[in-house]
Amino acid sequence: MINVLATELLKARRSRVPWVTALAFTVVALVGGLFMFILQDQERARSIGLIGTKASLAGGAADWPTYLSFLAQSTAVGGMIVFGLVEIWTFGREFSQYTVKDLLALPTPRVTIVAAKFTVVAAWCLLLTAQLLVLGLLIGTVLRLPGWSTVQVFSGLLQVGAVALLTVLLTTPVAFAACVGRGYLPGVGVMIAAVFCAQIVAALGYGQYFPWSVPALFSGLAGPDQPSPGTLGVVLVVLVGAAGAAGTALWWRQADHDR
């Protein structure tokens, strides 16, 4: 397993995709910081041209709880896209670059290769989340956001981490789609469908039963009047994650690899 992990890490390290995903999460932290800066003093923001003269920004106070909540909500929605792209790239590249045939008749079981890929994806996504948290703390400190409470901030950081973990689990079916469809596009299609349906189902008030809506509900994105996902929601997310991973492994082991 260590050898296979090393090969997956090498493949990831040599591409530009990790840098692109890191940039995406940097932008998320900076945009959150920008909102906080504007909310701190909207007149100041108008005077330096950050918002129009007649515009005003609603969305809470410029403090630590609001900023951390923004980061959690961004992870719920942006994470599904960025983590999904990581998943699609890691699996879909083997098909788009026709390298999968070199992974099919090896002394290393195919399931080990799939497990190594999921491990690298999970580590990659959690590193992105850690980067987001570190940047968030730095930006919040630079902006001198009020409302610091060690317990509250720690709880906010935990919430971001938990949302990221739930979101990573939900991307395994995207990997399955990239494998079955043998390329990037089927994975992208499933990811877009999942994000779209999550919004619709959450808006209809059934988000707690739809796994892809759960991270957003958990982050508070859907608003205070929405039900909490609760244990059932979390269990559904774990089941989806396990099903996606198991389906992918089974497909690699059993399917006809004729292309």
Added chain:
Amino acid sequence: MTAPVIVANGLTKRYGEVVAVDDVSLRIAAGEIYALLGLNGAGKTTAIRMLLGMVRPTGGSVTVLGSEIRPGAHSVWSRVGYLVETPAAYPDLTVTENLTVAARLRGLRGRRQVDDVIERLRLTPYARNRARTLSLGNAQRLGLAKALLHQPELLILDEPANGLDPAGVAEIRDLLHELSRDQGVTVLLSSHILTEVARLATRIGVIHHGRLVREIAAVDLAEHVRQRLSVSARDRVAAEKALRAAGFDAIHSEGDQIVLTDPRAIGEPEAVAGVLVAAGCPPYRLAVEQDDLETFFLRVVEP
């Protein structure tokens, strides 16, 4: 007698109504260079993918190096090297890194095997180049290097000469001969180029429309090649008439030539010349010729 390295019994693959491989049975002995020869779409690659466990047969069974090939069987692949269809490599990785990935997946430790195979396949000048910058020929060499990296007992190579220039083709041919002769490596390869296969293989299996229609030992190939007597005369019609009158059978025309496949004509071309001179249309060219290998191949697959 040692056990066969590859045994396929009644190997069949259907995709709905389409039969890609139809009841193919093979026995390939240790040290053989066996070539699957067929036109594009004949079923060679599907057969090879079934031998490698990538495609599950609809019917029949495969045993490789004594192990039955089924989903999840993987230990046997440490003794097998392969190249399927066009070679692929990770474009962002260098030649060395691509081979390092292959080595790690095969559980090989250290750089020695990677360095050795780079030298053997003459990839040293490109070792630090990213795979995306390689020419088709060098990409093919990299694919072959991956197949040879772990010094396998069995090599399964799908169209190994693809993309190589004539010097590269000769080099790979020599390499495969050397591996077979000096190290007893068994080679199964596929090709659609008969002349290349005839120079390399010890046995040839002709596959057509998914069926193994004929197996020939390379040393017997000459016996299967037909002879014919080709005659050119100024008055072709009169010459042909004279030969028929003299009792020669199996005459037909190819352009301005008269072609006789009658064994008597092939055995006694001077008799044919005598008949034509006596008839007043002497030949200006008379030659006993053989079918070229392509003609032979087309005759086998489309009798």
